[in-house]
Amino acid sequence: MVAAMHMKRAFYIGRFQPFHLGHQAVLEMIAKEVDEVVIGIGSAQKSHEVTDPFTAGERVMMIRHALGDTGVPHYAMPIEDIQQNTVWVSYVSSRTPPFEIVFSNNPLVIQLFREANIEVKQPPMYLRSQYSGTEIRKRIVHDMEWKHLVPPAVVDVIEEVNGVERLRNISKTDYA
């Protein structure tokens, strides 16, 4: 019988609203340290909100197509939020492939995994002022250049789902 190969897996979670070149750079760096990356698509229940415009399914598409060309072996899994932070690490672990290290710069994520004695590394920030979901959503709403900040595959997904129009519509107020 052939022994099962032990794969080293990392966990990386974000809302990916949208997936951008900063996320891609982090994932390429993580892929040099481990065999596979488990990508948690956080706040999976959210969509059609100014800070969370895209559905979990649309974010799965962005990640699959963007990483297709990069050779980052990964599983992208939607993860809904829960009310209780105290059980969040067990909740995440109960629905993902096993992982032994977490990469994050989110203070709550870091705190919760470290309290559960899981190793956390903080990846470097890549051009944070530009490569930021908040900045990209702002540019889309205000009809400014944004396509150079995301992988080409993400532009295709946003266009396929009429994401620009959606984001502009949900940003409107009823008294403008």
Ligand SMILES: Nc1ncnc2c1ncn2[C@@H]1O[C@H](COP(=O)(O)OP(=O)(O)OP(=O)(O)O)[C@@H](O)[C@H]1O
């Ligand atoms: N430019 C970047 N370089 C490296 N890491 C990044 C960069 N932008 C975001 N991250 C990290 O990626 C993870 C997921 O981030 P997230 O999906 O919230 O992106 P974001 O750009 O911070 O989005 P938002 O502005 O909508 O909060 C977090 O740990 C975050 O710190």
Ligand SMILES: NC(=O)c1ccc[n+]([C@@H]2O[C@H](COP(=O)(O)O)[C@@H](O)[C@H]2O)c1
């Ligand atoms: N209690 C919870 O459900 C819980 C706790 C910590 C982080 N999260 C999620 O992890 C993700 C972290 O990603 P960001 O770095 O994009 O904020 C978010 O979607 C956040 O909601 C959820």
